[in-house]
Amino acid sequence: xxxxxxxxxxxxxxxxxxxxxxxxxxxxxxxxxxxxxxxxxxxxxxxxxxxxxxxxxxxxxxxxxxxxxxxxxxxxxxxxxxxxxxxxxxxxxxxxxxxxxxxxxxxxxxxxxxxxxxxxxxxxxxxxxxxxxxxxxxxxxxxxxxxxxxxxxxxxxxxxxxxxxxxxxxxxxxxxxxxxxxxxxxxxxxxxxxxxxxxxxxxxxxxxxxxxxxxxxxxxxx
Amino acid sequence: xxxxxxxxxxxxxxxxxxxxxxxxxxxxxxxxxxxxxxxxxxxxxxxxxxxxxxxxxxxxxxxxxxxxxxxxxxxxxxxxxxxxxxxxxxxxxxxxxxxxxxxxxxxxxxxxxxxxxxxxxxxxxxxxxxxxxxxxxxxxxxxxxxxxxxxxxxxxxxxxxxxxxxxxxxxxxxxxxxxxxxxxxxxxxxxxxxxxxxxxxxxxxxxxxxxxxxxxxxxxxx
DNA sequence: CCTTATAGAATTATAGATAATTTATGATTC
DNA sequence: GAATCATAAATTATCTATAATTCTATAAGG
Numbered sequence: 415x416x417x418x419x420x421x422x423x424x425x426x427x428x429x430x431x432x433x434x435x436x437x438x439x440x441x442x443x444x445x446x447x448x449x450x451x452x453x454x455x456x457x458x459x460x461x462x463x464x465x466x467x468x469x470x471x472x473x474x475x476x477x478x479x480x481x482x483x484x485x486x487x488x489x490x491x492x493x494x495x496x497x498x499x500x501x502x503x504x505x506x507x508x509x510x511x512x513x514x515x516x517x518x519x520x521x522x523x524x525x526x527x528x529x530x531x532x533x534x535x536x537x538x539x540x541x542x543x544x545x546x547x548x549x550x551x552x553x554x555x556x557x558x559x560x561x562x563x564x565x566x567x568x569x570x571x572x573x574x575x576x577x578x579x580x581x582x583x584x585x586x587x588x589x590x591x592x593x594x595x596x597x598x599x600x601x602x603x604x605x606x607x608x609x610x611x612x613x614x615x616x617x618x619x620x621x622x623x624x625x626x627x628x629x630x631x632x633x634x635x636x
Numbered sequence: 637x638x639x640x641x642x643x644x645x646x647x648x649x650x651x652x653x654x655x656x657x658x659x660x661x662x663x664x665x666x667x668x669x670x671x672x673x674x675x676x677x678x679x680x681x682x683x684x685x686x687x688x689x690x691x692x693x694x695x696x697x698x699x700x701x702x703x704x705x706x707x708x709x710x711x712x713x714x715x716x717x718x719x720x721x722x723x724x725x726x727x728x729x730x731x732x733x734x735x736x737x738x739x740x741x742x743x744x745x746x747x748x749x750x751x752x753x754x755x756x757x758x759x760x761x762x763x764x765x766x767x768x769x770x771x772x773x774x775x776x777x778x779x780x781x782x783x784x785x786x787x788x789x790x791x792x793x794x795x796x797x798x799x800x801x802x803x804x805x806x807x808x809x810x811x812x813x814x815x816x817x818x819x820x821x822x823x824x825x826x827x828x829x830x831x832x833x834x835x836x837x838x839x840x841x842x843x844x845x846x847x848x849x850x851x852x853x854x855x856x857x858x
Numbered sequence: 859c860c861t862t863a864t865a866g867a868a869t870t871a872t873a874g875a876t877a878a879t880t881t882a883t884g885a886t887t888c
Numbered sequence: 889g890a891a892t893c894a895t896a897a898a899t900t901a902t903c904t905a906t907a908a909t910t911c912t913a914t915a916a917g918g
Contacts, residue, residue: 422701422901447869458903460682463871467686471693473780479644480870480909495778498732502724510720556717558695562784644871669899680873685901702879702900 423457428465430455435474435485436568437537438575442487446475472565474572490632493573493616497634500566501610503559504547508609510554512602520594523549527590536578540571543636546590550597570634577619577633589615589636612636645679650687652677657696657707658790659759660797664709668697694787696794712854715795715838719856722788723832725781726773730831733776734824742816745771749812758800762793765858768812772819792856799841799855811837811858834858 431451434440446466448459455462466483469475477483523546530542544567552560589612596605617635620628653673656662668688670681677684688705691697699705745768752764766789774782811834818827839857842850 424901425701448871449869459870460685460902463682464685464689467689468693471690479647482870482910492780495780498728498778499725499781499784502728503721506720506724556720558714558717559721562721646871670901671899681900682872704880704900 422461422464423455424461424464424468427451427455427457427462428468431465431469432472432474432568435469436572436575438572438579440485442485442576444485446483446485448482473569488569488573492569493632493634496566496569496573497614497616500563500570500613500634503563503566504551504613505606505610507551507554507556507559507563508606509602510556511551512597512605514553514555515550515597517598519549519553520597523590524594527587527594530590531586534582536575536582539582540574543587544571550593573633574617574635577617577621577631579621644683644686645677646683646686646690649673649677649679649684650690653687653691654694654696654790657691658794658797660794660801662707664707664798666707668705668707670704695791710791710795714791715854715856718788718791718795719836719838722785722792722835722856725785725788726769726835727828727832729773729776729778729781729785730828731824732778733773734819734827736775736777737772737819739820741771741775742819745812746816749809749816752812753808756804758797758804761804762796765809766793772815795855796839796857799839799843799853 431440431446440446448462448466451465452459452462466475466477470477470483474486475483476486526542526546526549530539530546533539533542547563547567551563554560589608592608593605593612596602596608613634613636615634615636617633619631619633621631622628653662653668662668670684670688673687674681674684688697688699692699692705696708697705698708748764748768748771752761752768755761755764769785769789773785776782811830814830815827815834818824818830835856835858837856837858839855841853841855843853844850
């Protein structure tokens with residue numbers, strides 16, 4: 415009857431684990447042991463295994479048969495790969511969605527941008543940013559495309575969290591405003607062009623590792 | 637020890653079911669009952685459920701909690717959606733792969749095209765076609781992108797099988813040859829342009845339904 | 859001192875059993 | 889005769905148990 419029962423245990427576990435991986439609570443390479451996870455959620459390991467399969471499909475975990483599953487690791491090459499894929503797919507989605515955008519949707523997107531600018535931490539910024547992208551893309555009405563974009567967003571968010579774990583500086587999102595401006599003018603191609611460039615922008619930040627040395631961390635910022 | 641043991645039962649089941657769905661042996665909307673599948677493969681239903689999850693992620697099956705899983709159905713809108721996604725992603729892949737293409741790879745791709753032209757049935761044509769695309773795209777060295785393209789290829793193949801179930805007419809693939817020509821010249825952008833148009837071409841064929849009436853069936857042909 | 863066996867513990871993968879839910883069937887009423 | 893409700897059968901989702909594999913730590917041998 416309740417919404418909780420609409421969902422399987424496996425789905426719930428996979429959502430929670432996905433969130434932990436994305437936010438960095440679970441580090442790249444960490445082992446996911448089915449019995450331990452099962453015990454934590456008060457379930458058996460059958461639904462846990464199904465949750466692992468879903469994480470695998472989303473690219474958040476990798477599984478070696480008989481040797482268990484680990485949190486997926488990533489490097490600069492993968493950050494770039496995801497950025498390029500997002501640019502192509504979000505460009506496509508926006509081109510299809512644009513004719514169906516209403517001024518009330520654009521208004522909501524504007525509010526999401528403001529919310530992003532006012533965010534005091536990465537988590538709420540990421541939420542607002544995703545809301546913006548979803549708002550202007552959803553009207554394309556292409557479910558498979560939107561699902562693919564959503565998975566890529568999760569991975570992007572993971573990069574972001576890993577880079578900006580502790581500190582967070584406020585920024586004003588000029589790209590989002592430029593996109594909205596072009597959309598209001600009905601200038602679809604310019605909006606798409608800005609979006610594609612926006613998504614490909616890769617942030618870079620020096621981070622002190624536990625050993626004291628400094629390394630550069632990269633993340634998709636948009 | 638053998639390669640068969642390198643793989644889990646779940647993976648084997650999912651591969652075989654995927655093939656049946658793609659080739660049309662399992663029709664859209666058909667129920668997949670875990671106990672029956674388990675019995676057929678001489679396994680229990682735990683690996684079967686995991687196989688279902690994988691099919692779901694590939695977009696070949698849809699699952700409603702507590703109500704079972706069915707072979708995914710599709711319509712013209714989805715054929716178009718997959719075509720557009722493939723155009724974008726294969727274009728991206730080719731642009732990245734082009735600098736790493738060797739003349740021996742292009743030679744292999746040429747042979748795949750010839751094999752396609754000589755194919756007497758849909759299955760072998762599809763195999764050759766996929767080989768062509770994989771050959772020219774793999775050198776992009778972007779595993780996530782290639783996996784996404786591969787899943788889309790499966791869905792495309794499904795459309796193709798559903799449309800051309802019985803008869804198959806021989807065609808010469810001019811697009812593939814044009815792409816190879818541009819690649820040999822080092823003219824990447826033209827190669828990409830032809831590829832993107834090629835993949836978006838949607839074949840159309842009148843098919844007699846069991847009731848005797850005629851309807852148009854659409855498929856991605858490339 | 860380092861390498862290689864080996865026994866034990868931990869973990870994965872699968873099977874078998876149970877509870878809960880949905881679908882099908884048939885009787886009953888309007 | 890159609891619709892509705894109750895009951896039975898089938899099916900899904902989960903849990904508990906077992907077998908097989910991998911990992912770990914320790915000891916024997918070079």
